[in-house]
Amino acid sequence: MLLRSLLRSAATAGGVAAARGENPITAFIIPTETKSRTYAKAAGGKAKTTTKGKGKVKETRAGPAADDAAESASLDDINAEFELPTDPLPPTYDPLLDVGPEGRPLFSCVDSFSRVSYRDAPIYVDFSLEEWKAMLPEGIPAGLTKEFEETRRCAVMVRRRFLNLRDNFRRIVDPPIWANNKSLKVQKQIVLDGPVSCGKSIALAMLVHWARSEGWLVFYVPKGREWTHGGFFYRNPHSNLWDTPVQAAKILQDFLKFNESRLQQLPCQIFDPIPLGEGAGVGMMKGADSMAMPEGSTLFDLIQTGITYTHASVGVVVRLRKELSLVKEVPVLFAIDQYNNWFTFSEYEEPITVRSCRPIHAKELATVNAFRSMMHGDMMIGAFSHSTAVGKLRQELPDVPFDARVMFPRYDLDEAAVVSHYYLRQKLIRREKFSDEKWKKIYYLSNGNGSEMRWLAPFI
16 A cells, blocks of 8 residues: 555656656655655545544545556556666667767777777677677676666677786787787786676676687686585595586586587597596496596597586596696686685585584585686686675685786776766667766766666666
């Protein structure tokens, strides 16, 4: 009943405000006299009596059918005022509409992130949803999916921070191109940290998109938290670590989705027997504790073995990590999102007594233990996800170089200007209501938080 009263009040206030030429949003604020109204309602259209001073005033109300009609009308009015636009968008590219701050272009007509320069940034690059799914078959980050849905366009803004990451790894692979600039420092291992909704996961996904378009072999994990939650877990008597065969099989399947043709060309370089563990719900394999790969096997054959035999899935994931370090034919990049979940406790617990259990740390899981460390010469980047974090981590992380952590900031004023003009282009903001003063208010109100700016944009 309270919700219906508020909706009717909002709809009435909005209509009166519109007739007076006022802003319906300010009219939605309930006046003082409305706040003191009685919210107790009688059932089924009966009259109710309220006492005011010494007199009694009878109030009547309509039946349920009239209430439903009024509620529906109120909801329609509120939806029309506050929901995201559903009217048709203008053509994909229109020079008259694709205008950013100070008349600069809003979009870059390129087909790859490699062709975007610092002079162009910040600027939007447009891809189709099918291309995003093809380049990131393991999964698109939730924040990026939300952006695509609400803007009704699969474009992303190329920030200078992303270009720094891209060129850092480009200098590692192609050092002669950058040999003239001795002052540029390269980092093979990077951990992206920063406040919530500053774009870490999106920047990581864009980096994977760029690297794969360049022909690199990328081991991409969009949801590192899933490595430590769900499925079966068993202690392996050989390694004394915990095996998670369900997650291991999914890790191998995801890695094949984009890289299958490349893996068929890369030979295995380690032929030691692969230790076997317990399968998912089937126990140990009888009569065998290891499995050997035949001579001439490829990495594709290795991964297929782990998918086919659940007892070998965890051992194959651990072996795959070692094999990827030996690949020289093509650049290899490890990209891990939700990386901070590998430094906290997992969902699993080990029974100690009848009444107590010991939480199992993520580093005790065989799959996490094989991929978590950055103390090596391979290219690796991890991104923290504070939306899935269970606690604040210390500055110095185990198995991570001291200078690996890089702070990824929220939008600056120039980037917020481009974002606001993009939302105007996509009709999240009404053109007649748009002004520099209003989008700057939203920027300062959200403190550069990307998701909050998108949420506040329709209220301009």
